Amino acid sequence: MPRRLWRHQDSRWIRRLLPACDNDVSLARRQLTWLKEKTRNPTLLDRHVYDRVVRHKPLQYILGTQPFGDLEIVTRPPVLIPRWETEEWVHRLIDILLPHVKAKSQGAQERPFRVLDICTGSGCIALALAAHLPPHRTQIIATDISDDAIALAQHNYHDNKSLIQNHVDFQQVDVFSDAMQRMDPFDLIVSNPPYITFDDYKDLDPDVKQWEDVRALVADEDGMAVHRRIVELASNGLLLRSSKLQRQGKGESSITTTTRIPIPRLAMEFGGTHQAVSLKRMMKPMLNDVQVWKDLAGKDRVVVGA
Numbered sequence: 001m002p003r004r005l006w007r008h009q010d011s012r013w014i015r016r017l018l019p020a021c022d023n024d025v026s027l028a029r030r031q032l033t034w035l036k037e038k039t040r041n042p043t044l045l046d047r048h049v050y051d052r053v054v055r056h057k058p059l060q061y062i063l064g065t066q067p068f069g070d071l072e073i074v075t076r077p078p079v080l081i082p083r084w085e086t087e088e089w090v091h092r093l094i095d096i097l098l099p100h101v102k103a104k105s106q107g108a109q110e111r112p113f114r115v116l117d118i119c120t121g122s123g124c125i126a127l128a129l130a131a132h133l134p135p136h137r138t139q140i141i142a143t144d145i146s147d148d149a150i151a152l153a154q155h156n157y158h159d160n161k162s163l164i165q166n167h168v169d170f171q172q173v174d175v176f177s178d179a180m181q182r183m184d185p186f187d188l189i190v191s192n193p194p195y196i197t198f199d200d201y202k203d204l205d206p207d208v209k210q211w212e213d214v215r216a217l218v219a220d221e222d223g224m225a226v227h228r229r230i231v232e233l234a235s236n237g238l239l240l241r242s243s244k245l246q247r248q249g250k251g252e253s254s255i256t257t258t259t260r261i262p263i264p265r266l267a268m269e270f271g272g273t274h275q276a277v278s279l280k281r282m283m284k285p286m287l288n289d290v291q292v293w294k295d296l297a298g299k300d301r302v303v304v305g306a
């Protein structure tokens with residue numbers, strides 16, 4: 001198409017994209033640029049703009065991928081699109097874990113560092129850990145209730161294989177099932193579980209409600225049913241004994257007692273300040289050092305226990 005016609009067509013697409021971009025022209029322009037990186041075919045671009053504006057299809061599902069650190073995660077409805085908030089805390093966690101796991105893996109006899117990612121979705125958290133923790137020294141199991149999620153996570157594992165040097169075992173398991181109790185204990189549990197209440201779900205944008213699995217978003221008990229279940233599993237043996245338990249004389253040697261900086265052992269994302277107090281209260285009997293980390297927007301985002 002001649003350049004002048006492209007320019008005219010561009011402003012038409014930008015105008016059409018505006019309602020999906022809160023009437024923010026620069027955002028609409030950016031979205032058009034990304035769409036044009038996917039295709040230069042005007043008929044296909046028309047189709048994508050229609051999907052975006054009329055069908056409320058999230059841009060990441062149209063583009064087909066979403067970066068998560070250095071990984072390129074394939075996005076496919078109805079599996080939750082990885083969010084920047086998650087990407088941020090996961091990389092902060094990796095920065096804290098890395099020296100510890102490296103030091104621990106020096107000893108030839110050391111057993112592998114075992115990680116469990118519950119509610120893995122696209123696999124983004126498990127895969128980021130697998131890519132950045134020391135190679136061949138980390139064992140990661142990632143679970144989800146949804147077969148769509150497990151299939152996509154496995155796909156993402158193979159797509160990003162060149163960056164990943166630790167095996168990840170993806171398993172379709174309901175966190176409320178007995179199968180969880182039969183797993184061997186882990187050094188670290190991470191999770192971004194569903195945390196929205198049914199009432200709040202009603203007010204979500206159609207981009208979210210019409211495309212992402214409701215199971216990825218909504219949970220009972222004020223949005224904290226899955227968090228509560230994870231804490232219960234962790235305190236009943238799914239997590240290696242904490243140093244708090246050891247001081248009470250109940251445990252064997254644990255990684256947390258040998259280092260001065262608390263090493264995170266359980267990290268769970270949540271929805272905001274309204275859930276922070278309950279989550280801290282849930283975790284405190286089991287772990288020594290329980291902190292709430294804020295995201296870059298200043299919102300309480302993840303509860304981390306060491």
Ligand SMILES: C[S@@+](CC[C@H](N)C(=O)[O-])C[C@H]1O[C@@H](n2cnc3c(N)ncnc32)[C@H](O)[C@@H]1O
Pocket residue numbers: 080081082083086118119120121122123124125143144145146149173174175176191192193194195213215216217226
């Ligand atoms: C908020 S999404 C998180 C996905 C991914 N970890 C991320 O951060 O993008 C929550 C995930 O929990 C899964 N899920 C919901 N209920 C579950 C349950 N009872 N057992 C296991 N997984 C569950 C959903 O299928 C969904 O993939």
